[in-house]
Amino acid sequence: MAETEILSNASENNSDQFFEGVEKLIEIWFTPAKNADLRRIPRQQWEKVLKIVRCEIISFTQSEQVDAYVLSESSMFVSKRRFILKTCGTTTPLRCVRAVLALARDVAGHERVHNVFYSRREFARPKAQLQPHDNFDSEVELLDSYFGDGRAYIMGPEKDCWYLYTLLPLEGTVDALEKEQIQVNCCESSEPDQTIEILMSDLDPAVMDIFSRASSATAAEATKASGIDKIIPGMVIDDFLFDPCGYSMNGVAKDGCYMTIHITPERACSYVSFESNVPAASYDDLIKRVLDAFRPAKFVLTVFASPDSPGADTPRQLKKISSLFAFEQKDAQFVRFAGYALHYALYCKFPS
Incomplete structure (x- = not known):
């Protein structure tokens, strides 16, 4: 930004x-x-x-x-x-x-x-x-x-x-x-596809401080200090640290997979988005790495998956989870449309 x-x-x-x-x-x-x-x-x-x-x-x-x-x-x-x-x-x-x-x-x-x-x-x-x-x-x-x-x-x-x-x-x-x-024409056959998005708000101020010029000299320094480079190993990372604060990155892999992260670190409006199309039968480990990196108080999770993708059963698995890594599920919906399954859920951190 x-x-x-x-x-x-x-x-x-x-x-x-x-x-x-x-x-x-x-x-x-x-x-x-x-x-x-x-x-x-x-x-x-x-x-x-x-x-x-x-x-x-x-x-x-x-x-x-x-x-x-x-x-x-x-x-x-x-x-x-x-x-x-x-x-x-x-x-x-x-x-x-x-x-x-x-x-x-x-x-x-x-x-x-x-x-x-x-x-x-x-x-x-x-x-x-x-x-x-x-x-x-x-x-x-x-x-x-x-x-x-x-x-x-x-x-x-x-x-x-x-x-x-x-x-x-x-x-x-x-x-x-x-x-x-x-x-x-959205009835024709498509290639396997799945996407996970984690939209986080009210984030840990100590983590958000990493994404300012006052704390990090370069984007690469912020990427490493926050652990972003370890969220999906093997990605070629293109990152940018804004002045005075703010951060964006894209990661790409040879197989066509991508991930992208965008960070608004101001304390009054802290917000982080994570998105990737990396194939997985379960997203539990990936979600944990993202939450550990940014420590939000609240987040929206969405997962799209086509029937022929590795994550075809992931939306249903997520639907069955009542709590996730010290977060309480406040709302969840599951729908099917146009050859995809979609899971939406809202999570809030349990009170200390």
């Missing part, structure tokens, strides 16, 4: 400095097509897209299967047929969807959208967001204008709810690119 963004969100009282760490996550899957590849889209074109979003590229790394960009506000991942954009602050990621669909068609050769996922946790200060992100109804309306009638979910209690939009499991077309149409 850029220093200018932090300062622009600060109140007149410097002790109440605020930054919206909660991210908006848009993920678009395209149907496989001969010679089609989103990685053919040049960086200059992505930079134009990100201007619409109100952020910019800071750093870049890649594996054989995924291009990973650290942004001034979080991250972007581009693989052969999947586009992921995750941005915090007052960014406007849904405004760029039309441009992404045009590039996917005209440059990358992708004519069909296979599925779409848009999600976010409830903002700390929703009134500070720009349209359409000032309310979920407006976000859904804009997404439907691109993709047709989607399915919208609101999970969890009001102050800690998690919003999700995905496509209906029906074939159809949408007028997403002026008079030309891009087809939507």
